[in-house]
Amino acid sequence: MVTWENYEEYMMLHADGELQPAEAQALVAFVSANPELREEFEAYGSIKLMPDAAVVYTNKEALLKPVPAKRIVLSAWQRLSIAASVAAIIFISLFNLRGTGNEVAINETEPAAIISSLQPAVQTPAVTTATPAATNEVAAIPEVPATEMPVSKKPTVVPTHVPGHLKAPLRSGTQDPAMAQAEQYEINKIAVTETQEYVLANAAAPLAVIKEIPGLAIALPAAEHKSSILDNLPIEDIKKDGIALMANAVANTYRKMDAFKHSVTDEKNITVRIEKKRLVLSF
Amino acid sequence: MEVIEYNTCVQEWADALFRFACKCTGQADDAHDVVQSSFEVLWQKRKDVEPGKGKAFLFQVAYRQSVDNYRKRSRVTFTEAPEESYSPGNPDLKKILDRALDQLDEQSRALVLLKDYEGYRYEEIAQITGLNESQVKVYLHRARKVLKEYLVSVENVL
Numbered sequence: 001m002v003t004w005e006n007y008e009e010y011m012m013l014h015a016d017g018e019l020q021p022a023e024a025q026a027l028v029a030f031v032s033a034n035p036e037l038r039e040e041f042e043a044y045g046s047i048k049l050m051p052d053a054a055v056v057y058t059n060k061e062a063l064l065k066p067v068p069a070k071r072i073v074l075s076a077w078q079r080l081s082i083a084a085s086v087a088a089i090i091f092i093s094l095f096n097l098r099g100t101g102n103e104v105a106i107n108e109t110e111p112a113a114i115i116s117s118l119q120p121a122v123q124t125p126a127v128t129t130a131t132p133a134a135t136n137e138v139a140a141i142p143e144v145p146a147t148e149m150p151v152s153k154k155p156t157v158v159p160t161h162v163p164g165h166l167k168a169p170l171r172s173g174t175q176d177p178a179m180a181q182a183e184q185y186e187i188n189k190i191a192v193t194e195t196q197e198y199v200l201a202n203a204a205a206p207l208a209v210i211k212e213i214p215g216l217a218i219a220l221p222a223a224e225h226k227s228s229i230l231d232n233l234p235i236e237d238i239k240k241d242g243i244a245l246m247a248n249a250v251a252n253t254y255r256k257m258d259a260f261k262h263s264v265t266d267e268k269n270i271t272v273r274i275e276k277k278r279l280v281l282s283f
Numbered sequence: 284m285e286v287i288e289y290n291t292c293v294q295e296w297a298d299a300l301f302r303f304a305c306k307c308t309g310q311a312d313d314a315h316d317v318v319q320s321s322f323e324v325l326w327q328k329r330k331d332v333e334p335g336k337g338k339a340f341l342f343q344v345a346y347r348q349s350v351d352n353y354r355k356r357s358r359v360t361f362t363e364a365p366e367e368s369y370s371p372g373n374p375d376l377k378k379i380l381d382r383a384l385d386q387l388d389e390q391s392r393a394l395v396l397l398k399d400y401e402g403y404r405y406e407e408i409a410q411i412t413g414l415n416e417s418q419v420k421v422y423l424h425r426a427r428k429v430l431k432e433y434l435v436s437v438e439n440v441l
Contacts, residue, residue, distance in 0.1 A: 012424045016398055018405065040431075047430040049380055049399035057301035059315070063293045063322045067286050 002030040007037060011044040095261060284329040284337060292337040293322060299338075299401065300345050306396050307349035307389060314349075321345045342397065343411045350389045376434075383433040391426035398423060 002010050002023075010027045013019050019027065031041045074082070230240050284292075297318060304314035321344040325337060332340050384392055390412070397403045397411060405423075409416045 008428075009424065012427045015427055016405075016423060017402070043431045043435055044427060046376065047380060047383070047427060047434055049384065049395060050377070051299070051302050051400045055298070055302045055305060057297040057315075057318055059319075060293055060297050063297060063319070064290050065286050065326065067290070 002026050007031075008040075011041055015044045015048060284325075284332045284334055286329075288334050288337065289322075289326060289329055292325065292341065296338050296341055297322070300341055303342065303393075303396050303400060304345055304349050306384065306400075307346075307393050309385075317345050317348045320348060339407065339411055342401070346393055346397075346412055350393050379434060379437050380430070383430045383437075386429055386433055387426050391422050391429075394419060394423050395426050395430070 007027070007030060010019065010023065010030075014024060014027055027041075031037045230243065233240065235243075300321060301314055301318050304317035305311060308314050308317065321341050324344045325332065325340055328340070384395065387395065394408060394412065397408050403411065405416045405419045408414075408419045408423075412419065414422070
């Protein structure tokens with residue numbers, strides 16, 4: 001409440017801008033009620049100093065400091081995402097560079113199919129490199145021209161000497177047709193078994209063990225040379241067989257991966273055939 | 284406070300600090316020194332100054348240098364302020380107020396300048412000057428009374 005005792009303090013507080021609106025209204029009302037205080041009230045209101053905007057500091061440039069170059073700091077997830085993006089681009093680029101084939105049929109049971117294909121070879125000595133399973137798959141999906149598995153490229157081809165071996169003449173020289181047929185069947189059965197072992201071993205890698213097959217010795221000089229590397233190793237035969245099986249598995253895996261890399265059909269789709277099913281990955 | 288914020292303080296408050304120092308020291312050259320040293324202290328202490336507190340820090344340093352140092356040296360000789368080309372309101376009243384301001388001691392003059400020029404409240408002025416709020420209020424009211432009496436006496440003469 002503004003009184004004669006405190007009105008001057010109220011006036012100075014008003015000049016300092018420290019009064020609340022209600023207090024300012026009370027002061028104005030008190031001055032209005034006491035006109036003799038108006039001159040003093042206006043004097044306090046007129047002594048408020050105002051800054052001169054023309055007075056400026058002219059040497060600001062000397063006070064400014066150079067701003068250091070902005071450094072971009074990436075967070076951990078940003079760095080990981082960039083690294084993953086670069087890896088993905090490289091991966092896709094490699095696929096595009098090598099992806100000349102349109103579709104590749106991957107036969108998971110190809111070695112078995114090859115072996116099974118040899119079974120009718122007892123009756124028909126000619127052994128073809130195209131497996132019946134693969135042929136059936138290509139025929140099952142005619143709309144997609146399937147590329148033959150690189151069976152013809154791998155060294156699992158049973159050369160023409162096998163039929164020759166299978167066509168070996170009768171050893172006993174018997175004249176009985178029934179006995180001769182039975183004897184021929186036994187010979188062919190042994191030959192098929194030996195051929196299966198050869199295929200399993202030779203389908204793998206340079207270190208594959210090639211069993212001693214009399215008829216194959218002349219026809220596969222390169223294979224003999226490769227097998228001699230393993231044969232000359234000072235290890236037991238059972239270990240050599242184990243190494244051969246491992247090499248076979250590695251070679252099969254490598255062949256499947258190589259076929260898979262050729263399975264990119266275009267930039268946006270990857271088509272993979274597994275058995276009789278076709279898997280199309282679209283991006 | 285980073286470099287960018289420091290430079291922002293230079294752009295925004297160098298002029299106000301210079302005007303404050305001019306009125307406190309009465310010398311433009313001294314005011315230049317006060318401004319330069321105030322920003323130098325701000326630069327050295329920038330790591331300790333929170334963003335947004337730069338202005339108060341600058342006026343705190345300038346107040347100490349303008350009031351304390353110049354008062355101790357007794358070298359404050361009030362001369363005419365730098366040439367003023369702009370005079371808000373009545374030019375005669377402004378000159379009278381400038382002369383009235385010269386009647387105040389350094390501390391009261393600084394308080395009035397902080398109040399009228401920069402619009403600081405009592406609490407903020409207390410933080411800048413190191414006084415308590417009651418002291419600020421009392422000193423300011425004394426200064427107001429001196430200014431009012433000088434203004435009334437001059438008007439009576441005129």
